[in-house]
Amino acid sequence: MFRLRISTWTGLACALPGMLACAAMLLPVNYDAGDACFEIPKGTWARRRAGEDLTVLPQQIRLFSGTNLVLRNLDDVPQIFGPTLIMPGQALKLPFDRPAEYQFMCTAHVSGQMTVLVDEAPTSMASRLRWRVRAFLQTISRS
């Protein structure tokens, strides 16, 4: 009985890295890459109007295909993003399914322009594993 327990635990311990590797290879990247969420803070328009050189969003956003860009307008005025208005308190969730460089008109930028770079999501098991290992190492080095 005791022998059996040891072998079960040993088996599980050996299987754990395999399970993790298996999940890292099988899960699509958008499972943990998630949405790229950005907020336009309250008072942005008023501070710009007062002459402040305010940067609230990155000039360039990088995404994997199959993920979403989420822009939430917390400001008091509507903001133009691409071909639409995002009203105060409203969010626009925009999917990007094709790798390309997209240019958007964006009133939340001083330049009035924002670039979204969409990269092909890793699809092979090896490339998914590589991407997750790199992301894991980056997280460790940051913390």
Added chain:
Amino acid sequence: MKTRFLVMVLTCVGLCSVGLAAVRHSDARGGFRLGVFEPPRVAPDFALEGSDGSQLTLGRYTGKVVVLEFGFTHCAKVCPITLGTLTNVFGKLGDAAREVQLVFITVDPQRDDASRLHEFLGHFDSRFIGGTGSPAQLDSVQRSYGAVVSREPSLEETNYQVHHSSSLYLIDRRGRLRVLIPFGTSADDIVHDINAVLRE
């Protein structure tokens, strides 16, 4: 025995991963595949001259799902492609297409009168309706949706191009702006989101 156990565990993990990923992916956009406004806002109404000779307002289509497009009949690159896709969409919708209305608002009032719009849209689908008006009226509608329009500088009075936003706006039965459809979206994805709005 051990090997069989390991294979079983790994298979279970694999299947669970794929299942979880599928569930997560389908939930990621709340049942929609395209751009979603959250919370939705009331789509701005307008009063224009319709290509069918009557007044064109958004309120006229309350109870129907509206696909709104800004374009012009002399457009060489964008509008024919979008309208071709939408013709395909209406075909794929089958009977449900009766509950959907395409509204095509011109960005070129100088050349697009009601009869020109009627003739142009008729090449795609006779159910499509166009709208035109004064430059000031159209400018106001474009602004209210955030659509961007600019006329290409040209010395010729009648031979010029107009640059315009190429996305479509999907408006639900209650007149709320729900989905932004980017240019180049496949007919299947548009049909999916129209059906999602129709089911609500």
